[in-house]
Amino acid sequence: MQLNEAELPALARGCAVLGTGGGGAVETAVPSAMQAIRRHGPVPVVRLDELGDDDLIVPLSGIGAPTVGHEMLMSLEQPQRLCEEIERILGRRPAAIMAAEIGGSNGVEPVAWAAQVGLPLLDADGMGRAFPEVQMVSMNVAGLPLDLVVMSDVVGNVATLRPVSAVWAERLARAVCVASGASSLLSSYVMTAGQARGGLIEGSVSAAMDIGRSVEGATDPLAALRDCLGACELIHGKIVDVERRTGGGFVHGSVVVQGTDSCRGRMLRVELQNENLLALEDGEILASVPDLITIVDTQTAGAISTEMLRFGQRVSVLAWSCDPLWRTPRGLEIAGPAAFGYDIAYRPVEELAHVGR
Amino acid sequence: MQLNEAELPALARGCAVLGTGGGGAVETAVPSAMQAIRRHGPVPVVRLDELGDDDLIVPLSGIGAPTVGHEMLMSLEQPQRLCEEIERILGRRPAAIMAAEIGGSNGVEPVAWAAQVGLPLLDADGMGRAFPEVQMVSMNVAGLPLDLVVMSDVVGNVATLRPVSAVWAERLARAVCVASGASSLLSSYVMTAGQARGGLIEGSVSAAMDIGRSVEGATDPLAALRDCLGACELIHGKIVDVERRTGGGFVHGSVVVQGTDSCRGRMLRVELQNENLLALEDGEILASVPDLITIVDTQTAGAISTEMLRFGQRVSVLAWSCDPLWRTPRGLEIAGPAAFGYDIAYRPVEELAHVGR
Structure with missing residues (x-):
């Protein structure tokens, strides 16, 4: 499956519904995703079972108050700097980008991020919805360790956290985010596909698109x-x-x-x-x-x-x-x-x- | 030169004078430095000109409000975790620990940290006194880049920052410090001895000891x-x-x-x-x-x-x-x-x- 420009409105509508009010406003995410696809081409969407056990998955999300994110757009270099830092730390290139949360703009923006860094998007997420805190993800429910958080802000600052627990990850990431102007790009639970199996909400991208399409042309x-x-x-x-x-x-x-x-x-x-x-x-x-x-x-x-x-x-x-x-x-x-x-x-x-x- | 237990009171007195009221209370730093020397032996003090150009210098300091640091002692593992993270990032073992600031407890604690990680202490610092913010160091005056900050807190969290500027380094490090309970161990301006030449206040440890000794047995x-x-x-x-x-x-x-x-x-x-x-x-x-x-x-x-x-x-x-x-x-x-x-x-x-x- 490939995501092209024409499918973005349906994806965005679905992500907005799954956002339960949060996850950032999809309206701001669509134009930059369209622009990224226009520049870099359609984004391949892969299923978890299509990845090899050693393939590295990079979950990404914006962190911050939506009312701020609304006014402060992401810089094009943020996902690139973040992936470079992960490659520097883990010694290999990521294989796929994943939306940490499918709800709201956080479900749409990964399309742009995947296009910009030239990686496929995984048809999965860590919530099946939106949640306000970084530890509220399926990978945590599944018991994967939250021992690495990488953040990248619009100014160009990159922060790497090695927290002792998920609660400390949230506390420190939130502090860095607030210092960065209450908006940042964040990756936690970077994992191999082997580690991810059973710990993700699979099919989230497809589900969001189905939701978005359901209202198209409907009389009610x-x-x-x-x-x-x-x-x-x-x-x-x-x-x-x-x-x-x-x-x-x-x-x-x-x-x-x-x-x-x-x-x-x-x-x-x-x-x-x-x-x-x-x-x-x-x-x-x-x-x-x-x-x-x-x-x-x-x-x-x-x-x-x-x-x-x-x-x-x-x-x-x-x-x-x-x-x-x-x-x-x-x-x-x-x-x-x-x-x-x-x-x-x-x-x-x-x-x-x-x-x- | 070697620093042994008997010389710590003079060093502490000198560091207190150079602290101009800040840099942490030396009273809390002396017992842990004594304990570290008792356990690991005297700490060699080396001059910058004794180090090879490629030798890695790790400046260390506590960051936070002194009134908090006063009540919250450092954990023994903090310098170890911090040096391990630096070795992981830069791919080689540090050659010497340096006090980022000689003033206050920040001038005494590096003795304990050097003893704990088994490295010599450099007879130099980045201030010749104490200052409240991380960018206020001689390395910054000398134009060395502040592109890496590594922090380690008492809980066990490690944070690595790659800031775009010294001001951003201060802002982000302060946020992480406050989130960690307003006290943290911090290293910035990790540098080779070659890079450090001309950018340090040399002889600070000796100077502090001279100041401390000057009052010993004096009638006035x-x-x-x-x-x-x-x-x-x-x-x-x-x-x-x-x-x-x-x-x-x-x-x-x-x-x-x-x-x-x-x-x-x-x-x-x-x-x-x-x-x-x-x-x-x-x-x-x-x-x-x-x-x-x-x-x-x-x-x-x-x-x-x-x-x-x-x-x-x-x-x-x-x-x-x-x-x-x-x-x-x-x-x-x-x-x-x-x-x-x-x-x-x-x-x-x-x-x-x-x-x-």
Whole structure:
């Protein structure tokens, strides 16, 4: 499979839906991916089983507050400098680039990065969605060591961290990111294909493209998207309150949706930290991380990222189940409600949210 | 020359005087240096001209707020991990450890670090005193590139930075340091002896020991110290005000000395950022960075570090001239008053302060 210019809009739409509000705004990622493909040609997309056991996979993602990334574009040299540093450290050339997270711009930008460094893109990612912290990846759930982090910023600085734990990786990487202006390119869990087997969410790039294509030409885009995702609609209505605070490299906040039509009289609150974490109604939880909660435009079914939420928007809040890997005890420990400071027991969205409600 | 246990107190006294209030409290550094010498034997001290052009010199220093370093001791593995990382990056074993700054505990701790990693200590440093920021070193004045910074914290994390400039090195290293708990071991300007020639303050370790010995058994320690340093006394009196704020990895503040005896009726204020930067009387500058300003106990002539200043202490404030390298235009640009945010023209202490005043 090859990714060409014409397929980027579908990929971007899918990544926006999987971003659950975060992962960076896809709008900013598409032009640079298009430009990179125009300059360097289509990007080959390879499956994990097509790689040899010794082939080196470089997971890449942007790190930082999306509201900053939105205004500060990546430099063309960032992925190149980062891959050169990895080659210098590990003594061999990487074989493939992987999106660390498929959600948001972090799912689209790797297309540009792969084109720029002349490597194929792996049809996989480390989340199957978006998460705000570097340790919240499937490779961590699978027990791969996080002993090397390489970062490259827009100024040209390169930082290599050898952390003692995933929590220290996050703490140090976040500090470097904030010092670099709250936006940086980061690679962690550089691994061989042999190490990666069983530890990735495979097929993520294809899945994002399927989601993006599902609404194309649909007479009822929202229904088409719900079917494709297997999602339930928690509410549809009007955004009546948006609260966002940017600090320490994160965006925290919440958004309140007032029901309209069949949802009249209801109020739903979505809490967020870069991504949508929790959907609440009358103090009752309707869906929670690691399950996916995405706010889409009711008319077009286009996902609305955290930083684009505005008072008065007509939206539907969709929720659907995460990859089974995230529902394991170790998965929940790493990215369940408690990992975000919520003292609640996780319950799967299909038990909490009543479809058709 | 070899450094043994018996010489450590003199070295420590000298380093405290050269620390101009900062560089960490020597009291905490002596026991670990003694222990390291007891375990590994005396530390050979070599001159730069004894090293071959290709011999690798590793400058080391602690980075962080002294009030934190005071409470958080270094781990024994920190220098070992740091040297291993440098060997991994540069492909060869270092030949000598150097104190990045001779002032304060940073001048004493390298004795322990050299003993622990089994390398000689170079009789030189990068300041001839103490300064609060990583780019304020003679190697920078000499134009050596700051393209590699290696850090190692007490937790076991190792960070390697490839900054685009000295200012970025400082910014990123400080961020990593703060994330590590405001205290870290840092190496920058790793260089060959060939590169180092002309770019170091040579003889610093010997000089510190001479200063420390000058007061030993003296009937008038203060006079002996003044003679050894070629310093003038700006004031002697009582500390009547101390202000200190720790934040962002620094200590900022000021101390006010009220004159007694022949200085009765006078008030002197010393402003500090980890180190003493400026001595002012009635709005007039009596001495300023990069010249050295040290507050000593009037009786014993022992230097008092920033974090040990207390109301009521009887002190003398000494000031003397810095190494000529710091008075060059590039030296003043890097560590003159303007580098600390003071909008004043630098004037040498021997022009400003009237000896015997």
